[in-house]
């Protein structure tokens with residue numbers, strides 16, 4: 001199969017991918033195995049072989065007697081294994097020649113990923129050279145705190161004696177930088193029965209070349225074998241740039257830009273970043289204190305109302321927004337009342353789709369979902385509120401993540417669940433008739449169908465893939481319920497018709 005993309009180079013983006021052909025939404029653009037995958041620099045201890053968190057105790061590898069690994073029966077069979085033969089031999093030699101202690105590796109687990117890259121230079125030369133071509137922004141990092149932090153890794157790796165044939169004094173700094181600028185977050189394997197997992201970082205040499213845009217046209221998923229699959233989230237025409245969103249689309253422009261500047265060393269100038277209204281969502285805007293209906297957004301040193309044109313001091317508005325942000329940081333985000341109170345109060349200050357309000361609303365929808373699932377008799381009020389929240393979130397998601405989008409798929413699924421539950425409750429309580437019940441079920445079916453269309457590209461055993469299987473089962477059940485209601489209505493009509501048939505002659509006589 002010929003590649004769906006080609007690599008181009010520009011002064012602004014460096015290397016980047018463009019579509020080599022027209023690509024439809026949902027089509028696979030590329031799949032990529034990790035060049036390296038491993039724990040973060042600030043991680044807690046994980047098994048060096050399978051990356052399961054080592055919570056209370058660990059064993060060391062029988063062969064090298066250095067690498068901390070899973071205790072008991074060892075690593076689960078189905079998980080990828082990362083403690084390679086060459087690494088094991090390397091540790092074993094160090095143990096014998098320099099007395100390398102397992103505790104040294106335990107204390108330096110944050111440097112493991114860098115060490116694994118260094119070991120690749122001898123065992124996977126071609127890929128290693130490709131890795132060393134990746135963007136590093138080394139000059140922007142030099143003498144910053146991140147540089148100083150990486151010096152600890154450099155010192156540790158030097159102490160293992162693997163850099164003796166390397167002349168480049170910045171060798172480890174380059175590797176740390178290439179990992180920081182190019183890696184993808186990867187969910188580590190979940191601890192059986194507990195479910196928690198460590199967040200890992202993976203470098204994918206093909207996928208790393210995708211440029212960023214806050215309105216991306218791709219959807220990236222990493223499966224349980226750590227293979228990254230990139231699909232088009234919207235149609236991409238031949239010659240168009242393939243964009244991946246490096247940052248969180250649910251954050252406002254200032255936060256997204258800070259994240260990109262600090263972690264990826266560039267200033268984003270995409271359509272969303274250049275538009276103070278954030279493509280009409282007003283996700284960083286406040287309510288105009290003057291007209292109370294318009295939204296104010298920053299323009300130069302002032303904040304200006306889009307509706308009445310009033311102007312406000314930047315510091316005054318930013319202080320108000322900062323207070324809303326600090327308040328959200330301290331409230332109990334598992335408490336329905338606290339979240340409702342926050343939404344109520346902050347709605348008097350912020351635009352309705354401000355990212356802080358959206359975060360609170362998303363959390364509130366989650367708290368209501370848990371309560372509805374937990375309670376034997378959830379109230380209609382709870383269900384209506386959850387439906388309202390999902391309906392408020394969806395149009396914003398449609399604007400900031402057009403096409404296939406994971407959060408949108410989950411929100412649509414949640415919306416459908418509660419619509420079905422509420423409709424059933426109303427119908428059983430004779431508060432709506434069969435026809436209104438049918439309408440609600442059919443509307444819920446549309447949302448569920450849209451959700452499934454997006455979830456179908458998620459890897460089978462990821463949480464989203466599991467949601468997809470559940471959604472498919474529910475789709476069948478919902479179809480059956482709809483047919484049941486239709487049949488019920490038809491037989492009622494027949495009964496009604498046969499009753500009127502019986503009545504009619506009499507009526508006619510009259």
Ligand SMILES: C[S@@+](CC[C@H](N)C(=O)[O-])C[C@H]1O[C@@H](n2cnc3c(N)ncnc32)[C@H](O)[C@@H]1O
Nearest residue numbers: 013014015134135181182208209211212264266
């Ligand atoms: C993950 S790398 C992408 C591959 C890189 N262009 C290369 O040649 O190796 C991320 C880097 O690409 C550049 N980049 C990506 N998207 C960009 C954008 N929208 N604007 C400016 N620079 C961008 C930045 O230098 C950023 O740090």
